[in-house]
Each structure stands twice: as structure tokens, then as C-alpha cells.
Amino acid sequence: MGYLEIKDLHVSVDGKKILNGINLRVEDGQVCALMGPNGSGKSTLSAVIMGHPKYKVEKGQIILNGKDVLALQPHERAELGLFLAFQNPIEVPGVGLSHLLWTIYRKKRGLEKPTPQAMAEFKKEVTAKLELLGLNSAFMDRDVNGGLSGGERKRTEALQMLLAEPGFAMIDEIDSGLDIDSLKAVASAVDSLRGADFGALVITHYQRILDYLKPDAVHIMQDGKIAASGGPELVQKLEKEGYGWLAK
Amino acid sequence: MTANIEVNQKYAEKYGWHDDLQYTHVTQVGLTESTVREISAVKKEPKWMLDFRLLALKIFEQKPMPKWGANLSDIDFQKTIYYMRPSDKKTGNWDDVPEDIKRTFDKLGIPEAERKFLAGVGAQYDSEVVYHKIREDLEKKGVIFTDTDSALQEHPEIFKKHFGTVVPAADNKFAALNSAVWSGGSFLYVPAGVHVDIPLQAYFRINAKNVGQFERTLIIAEEGSSVHYIEGCSAPSYSQDSLHAAVVEVIAKKNAKVRYTTIQNWSNNVYNLVTKRAHAHEGATVEWLDGNLGSKVTMKYPSVMLLGPDSKAEILSIAYAGQGMNQDAGSKVFHFAPRTTSRILSKSLSKNGGKSVFRGLVRIMKGATGAQAHMKCDALILDKQSKSDTIPSLEIGEEDSKAGHEATCSRINEDQLFYLASRGLSPDAARNALVLGFVAPFTKELPMEYAIELNRLITLEMEGNG
Numbered sequence: 001m002g003y004l005e006i007k008d009l010h011v012s013v014d015g016k017k018i019l020n021g022i023n024l025r026v027e028d029g030q031v032c033a034l035m036g037p038n039g040s041g042k043s044t045l046s047a048v049i050m051g052h053p054k055y056k057v058e059k060g061q062i063i064l065n066g067k068d069v070l071a072l073q074p075h076e077r078a079e080l081g082l083f084l085a086f087q088n089p090i091e092v093p094g095v096g097l098s099h100l101l102w103t104i105y106r107k108k109r110g111l112e113k114p115t116p117q118a119m120a121e122f123k124k125e126v127t128a129k130l131e132l133l134g135l136n137s138a139f140m141d142r143d144v145n146g147g148l149s150g151g152e153r154k155r156t157e158a159l160q161m162l163l164a165e166p167g168f169a170m171i172d173e174i175d176s177g178l179d180i181d182s183l184k185a186v187a188s189a190v191d192s193l194r195g196a197d198f199g200a201l202v203i204t205h206y207q208r209i210l211d212y213l214k215p216d217a218v219h220i221m222q223d224g225k226i227a228a229s230g231g232p233e234l235v236q237k238l239e240k241e242g243y244g245w246l247a248k
Numbered sequence: 249m250t251a252n253i254e255v256n257q258k259y260a261e262k263y264g265w266h267d268d269l270q271y272t273h274v275t276q277v278g279l280t281e282s283t284v285r286e287i288s289a290v291k292k293e294p295k296w297m298l299d300f301r302l303l304a305l306k307i308f309e310q311k312p313m314p315k316w317g318a319n320l321s322d323i324d325f326q327k328t329i330y331y332m333r334p335s336d337k338k339t340g341n342w343d344d345v346p347e348d349i350k351r352t353f354d355k356l357g358i359p360e361a362e363r364k365f366l367a368g369v370g371a372q373y374d375s376e377v378v379y380h381k382i383r384e385d386l387e388k389k390g391v392i393f394t395d396t397d398s399a400l401q402e403h404p405e406i407f408k409k410h411f412g413t414v415v416p417a418a419d420n421k422f423a424a425l426n427s428a429v430w431s432g433g434s435f436l437y438v439p440a441g442v443h444v445d446i447p448l449q450a451y452f453r454i455n456a457k458n459v460g461q462f463e464r465t466l467i468i469a470e471e472g473s474s475v476h477y478i479e480g481c482s483a484p485s486y487s488q489d490s491l492h493a494a495v496v497e498v499i500a501k502k503n504a505k506v507r508y509t510t511i512q513n514w515s516n517n518v519y520n521l522v523t524k525r526a527h528a529h530e531g532a533t534v535e536w537l538d539g540n541l542g543s544k545v546t547m548k549y550p551s552v553m554l555l556g557p558d559s560k561a562e563i564l565s566i567a568y569a570g571q572g573m574n575q576d577a578g579s580k581v582f583h584f585a586p587r588t589t590s591r592i593l594s595k596s597l598s599k600n601g602g603k604s605v606f607r608g609l610v611r612i613m614k615g616a617t618g619a620q621a622h623m624k625c626d627a628l629i630l631d632k633q634s635k636s637d638t639i640p641s642l643e644i645g646e647e648d649s650k651a652g653h654e655a656t657c658s659r660i661n662e663d664q665l666f667y668l669a670s671r672g673l674s675p676d677a678a679r680n681a682l683v684l685g686f687v688a689p690f691t692k693e694l695p696m697e698y699a700i701e702l703n704r705l706i707t708l709e710m711e712g713n714g
Contacts, residue, residue, distance in 0.1 A: 050666075053662065054662065073669065075675070075678075078672040090667050094684065094685025095685040104672060143685070160671065
């Protein structure tokens with residue numbers, strides 16, 4: 001199951017209003033694109049859906065698979081299958097990427113203690129996914145996002161997402177700063193999760209990634225609201241005309 | 249408040265209990281010349297040592313209490329017991345250790361650790377070492393690992409040549425106190441060219457109430473040798489304060505390498521006032537790894553005198569200051585010779601109103617050409633009630649040298665917490681991961697067993713912080 005519904009969501013930060021009544025529904029098994037000019041509130045929306053404590057939800061609902069998650073803490077939302085691939089993944093010094101991956105892996109499978117068998121399977125799975133994403137196994141010895149290039153960070157975000165096997169993923173500008181091969185790798189990683197039980201909101205500025213991902217629907221945000229919704233044809237319109245045509 | 253009670257209860261369970269023991273010799277409460285004479289007589293010491301002690305007592309009495317650093321005004325020297333002998337036997341056979349003492353160290357996991365991963369072990373109970381053992385092959389190579397009292401009796405020449413040469417009695421008030429009433433501690437001698445491949449460990453346990461522990465450790469690494477020595481400490485949680493004033497002297501001769509690791513985990517009624525200093529001769533390396541958890545007040549600044557050219561000092565430390573604790577710790581390095589290098593890295597954590605202070609001093613003397621020094625201290629403050637101070641000092645007397653200093657002071661980063669939470673970590677687990685990550689540059693240097701234990705201790709301290 002992976003459907004997400006946002007109803008009349010109003011959000012402020014430090015007293016400043018940034019989301020002004022978002023209404024959005026992503027159906028089960030759908031991948032939707034979320035586009036819009038810089039500062040329109042796309043990243044804020046994804047952080048609010050995940051539950052970042054800095055944002056104040058003033059009104060509205062966030063419903064995941066029929067359950068209002070607004071009162072839940074971020075880790076509880078993660079346990080319900082929500083995942084956020086960050087636009088700018090933060091460095092976490094001293095915390096090993098392998099440790100975080102293991103945590104994600106064991107939580108997904110309900111493992112408490114690392115048995116030799118579970119560790120072996122974990123290692124096998126990670127190795128396969130590293131290869132899929134074109135990452136060297138030496139990355140496993142790194143700290144979370146420690147000393148990684150922008151593109152490497154994006155790919156380790158994708159790696160975590162693959163291990164988490166989320167029911168609903170928000171993928172925030174995973175394509176920015178990626179060369180064409182990495183972009184293909186990341187897009188096919190997302191694509192591999194696709195299915196009846198997986199929904200996703202792909203935030204992007206560019207058509208490129210959508211050429212690979214083929215979104216079921218496209219939503220355009222402006223000034224903290226959904227300003228337009230439609231099919232894939234909207235992407236072409238944006239490429240040609242920019243955002244100028246959107247009604248203020 | 250609840251969090252702290254919980255932490256103390258956990259300390260109480262693991263370390264905070266005490267055993268009721270019949271001591272074989274106890275001096276009267278308080279410190280006079282006759283206390284010092286009594287200690288020396290009980291130990292049947294040579295006259296030079298008695299004279300050394302008596303002179304040190306005079307110095308102690310003349311020196312004022314330090315006016316800087318932590319508040320020491322509550323220490324009452326006349327309420328402390330300076331010498332308590334738990335047993336008349338010292339033994340290298342675990343079966344011969346008196347039952348009640350054995351029970352203590354069994355609970356602390358000492359003999360188990362020896363079997364698993366140590367080349368030798370010493371165990372001190374209040375004033376005296378009750379057990380000392382070294383792997384036979386090392387003994388055959390001439391390595392001496394015994395308690396300091398036995399070394400004075402059994403190896404008088406090596407002893408007298410080195411004792412008190414690194415930390416003189418007049419160094420500071422507490423070094424003088426230790427010099428007057430010292431008892432126990434480790435004596436480690438590594439002959440030229442001998443490499444001790446796995447660590448040697450001593451464990452210091454305060455058991456009785458009101459007792460002071462004044463061990464004296466002396467490590468001599470002869471030319472081209474290497475050794476890693478580890479010490480651990482703990483004490484019961486009494487309502488009265490205890491005093492721990494140790495002196496540690498390390499001598500690393502030409503091209504020798506000494507690593508000295510401390511994981512202290514005192515209960516929060518202990519004044520921990522320790523002088524640790526090393527001499528590094530030509531090409532030698534001295535590494536202090538100093539982990540400070542617990543205690544009421546700690547004042548401790550492991551230092552290295554880089555005496556010979558190309559010698560190296562590395563000092564890594566962590567300090568955790570919880571409720572009612574003041575960790576005043578730091579490091580000192582003196583560069584006396586050309587091409588000497590030093591690196592200081594200090595990590596401090598403060599929580600529940602604890603206060604941690606880092607004092608760092610690097611002095612590069614004229615003539616220490618090509619010397620390089622780097623000092624870094626990172627403080628992590630875990631709540632609004634807690635405090636951290638950084639007092640670094642670089643004194644450069646030689647133009648042809650390089651010295652740098654960095655300091656960071658931070659609180660738990662909300663975005664890092666959120667990142668980990670989005671991966672399914674609970675707030676406690678995420679905070680714990682960040683704290684352990686913060687101290688990782690220290691823990692990754694420890695032998696695995698100690699790294700795990702230290703992470704576990706920090707996790708215990710962190711628990712219940714909602």
C-alpha cells in the first residue's frame with residue numbers, strides 16, 4: 001500500500017507562512033512529479049510530510065494509507081513506510097554508513113540482533129545494490145555522507161531507499177548534480193521499486209529524470225500551493241514556456 | 249531529574265556497590281608526619297624513600313590550594329584515610345586472592361579480560377595492589393610488570409634512577425600529596441628492543457568509605473621498545489567524597505613507543521586530581537588516550553615533554569560531564585627539540601548541568617626548529633543547563649615552527665537528528681548515534697573490547713534524556 005493524501009495543509013516556520021493550503025493525492029502504485037520554481041515550497045512539503053520538527057503545521061491533514069500521520073514523530077512515519085531522499089543529505093560525522101544501512105535493513109525486516117546469517121544476507125544485498133548504483137564497496141567504510149561528492153550523496157540516498165523498500169517515497173531533486181550515467185542508475189533504482197505497493201513523489205526541475213521515470217501525474221507548485229496538475233504533457237509545456245503562464 | 253536518578257542507579261548496579269572487608273592495616277583518619285612514617289614503616293621502605301615522602305609532605309603543607317580550575321574548597325584533607333591495606337598478600341595466582349576481593353574484581357570482569365585479550369593484569373584495591381600477573385614469555389624477555397611497592401623492593405636500581413624524575417614532588421600540591429603518601433600503582437619496565445604486542449592492564453578500585461587512593465605509576469620503555477598500557481578505575485557511590493590523587497610518570501627512551509590508555513569511570517563523589525606526564529627522548533612516541541567519565545571533579549592534564557629531536561606526542565581525550573560534575577581536563581605539550589611534532593584532540597560532552605573545561609597548552613621552545621603542533625578541541629553540549637569552556641594556549645618561542653589551533657562548540661544538530669529519524673531511528677537512538685559519532689575519533693583508537701565498553705557506558709549515561 002502506498003497512497004498519500006494531503007488535505008488543506010497550511011504550514012509556517014518562525015511565524016512565516018510557507019505552505020498555503022496544499023491539496024494533493026498520489027494514488028497507490030503511482031509515481032508523481034512535483035515541479036515548480038525555486039522557493040515554491042516543494043522541499044518544505046516533503047520535509048513536512050516526513051515530520052521535520054522545525055515546521056509548524058497550522059491546519060490540514062497528511063494521510064498515509066488512510067492514516068493521519070500528523071501526530072507521529074518522523075521515525076514512526078518511517079516505520080509506516082514513508083521515506084525521504086534528501087535534496088542535500090547532511091553529513092553525520094562518526095556514524096558509519098554501513099551502520100545506518102544495517103539499521104534500515106534490520107528495521108524493515110524486524111530483526112533485533114545481528115545473526116551471522118542475517119549479516120551475510122545483508123552484505124549480499126548491499127553489494128548488489130551498490131553495483132546497481134555504480135558505487136564502490138569502499139563507501140561502506142565511510143561516515144554517513146562524509147566526504148562524499150554531491151553525486152555520491154544522491155546515490156547513497158538511493159541506496160538507502162532501496163534497502164528501506166518504502167511504501168511511499170519522496171525523492172527530492174535526486175537528479176541535480178548527477179551526470180547522465182548516474183542519473184540513469186538512480187532512475188532505474190527508483191523504477192525497480194515501482195509496483196502496486198509503491199507510491200512516490202519525485203521533486204525535480206528537469207525533464208531528464210522524468211524521461212526515464214515516466215510519471216503518472218505531474219503537479220506544479222507555486223507560492224506554497226498546487227498551481228496546476230495534469231499528465232506528462234505538463235512537463236513539455238514547462239520545458240517550452242517556463243512557469244510564467246501559471247496564474248498568480 | 250528522573251534521568252539522573254536513573255543514571256546513578258545504573259552506576260550503582262554495575263560499579264557503585266562495595267564489599268565489607270576486614271582491612272589488615274588502616275592508618276588513622278587525617279594526615280600528619282606520623283601517618284607518612286607509618287605508611288613507609290608498614291611497607292619496610294629504604295630510608296631514601298621515607299626522606300622523599302617527608303620532604304614531599306612539607307611541600308604539600310606549604311603549597312596553597314590551586315586557585316584556578318575547579319572548585320576544590322570542599323576537600324577536607326583531615327577527613328581522609330590515607331592508607332588501607334586490604335590484604336597482606338600480593339599474588340600472581342588468582343586463586344590466592346582473598347575471596348571478598350576476588351568477588352569485587354570478578355564482578356568487574358577483570359580476570360575474564362585477562363584471559364581474553366591482555367598480556368598482563370594488575371588489580372589495586374584501595375591502597376594496595378592485590379594481584380599482578382604477566383604473560384610468561386614477556387617475563388622471560390625481561391619485561392617487568394609489577395606493583396610499584398614491589399618494584400621499589402625488588403628492582404631498587406632501575407627504580408631509584410627513574411622515580412620522581414618526570415613529576416617532581418614540588419610540581420603541584422597534589423603531586424606533593426601523592427609523593428608523601430603514595431601506595432600501589434603499576435611499575436612497568438620494557439627492555440631495549442622488546443615489543444609488547446598486546447596491552448597490559450591495571451584496574452584501580454576504591455572500595456572503602458573516606459579512603460584516598462594515591463597510586464603511583466612508573467613506566468620505562470627502553471630504546472626501541474614498545475608497549476600499550478591500559479588503566480581502568482571505578483568506586484562505590486558513597487555520599488561522602490573520596491580523593492584520588494595519582495601520579496603517572498612515563499619515560500620513552502630513544503625510538504621507544506608508549507601508548508597509555510585510561511578509561512576512568514568514577515562514581516560522582518570522587519575528586520580525581522591526577523598528574524600525568526611523559527618524557528619522550530629522540531625519535532620516541534608517546535600517546536595518551538584519556539577517557540574521563542564520572543567523578544565529582546576531575547583536574548587532569550596529561551602532558552608530554554618532547555625532549556629529543558623527532559619525538560612525537562599524541563594526546564586524545566574525551567570528557568563527559570553529567571549532573572554535578574566538573575571535568576576540567578586538557579593536555580600539555582612542550583617542544584624542546586627540533587622536528588618534534590604533537591597533536592592534541594579533545595572531545596567533551598556536557599549534560600544535565602555538567603561543566604566541562606578544556607585547557608590546552610602547547611609551548612615551542614627556542615631552538616625547536618621545524619616543530620609542528622596542532623591542537624583541536626570539540627565540545628558538544630547536550631542541553632541548555634550544561635556548560636563548556638575552552639582555554640587553549642599556544643606559546644611559540646621558535647620562528648621556524650608551525651602551530652595551529654581549532655575549536656568547535658556545538659549542540660545536537662536538529663537536521664542530523666531529523667535525517668536519522670527519517671531512517672527509522674527513535675529520538676534516543678538518533679541522539680545516541682550522534683554522541684557516539686562525536687566521540688568516535690577517540691573510541692576507534694581503543695582495542696575493540698574497550699571501545700564497546702566505553703560506548704556502552706556513554707549510552708548508559710545518555711539514557712532517559714527525553
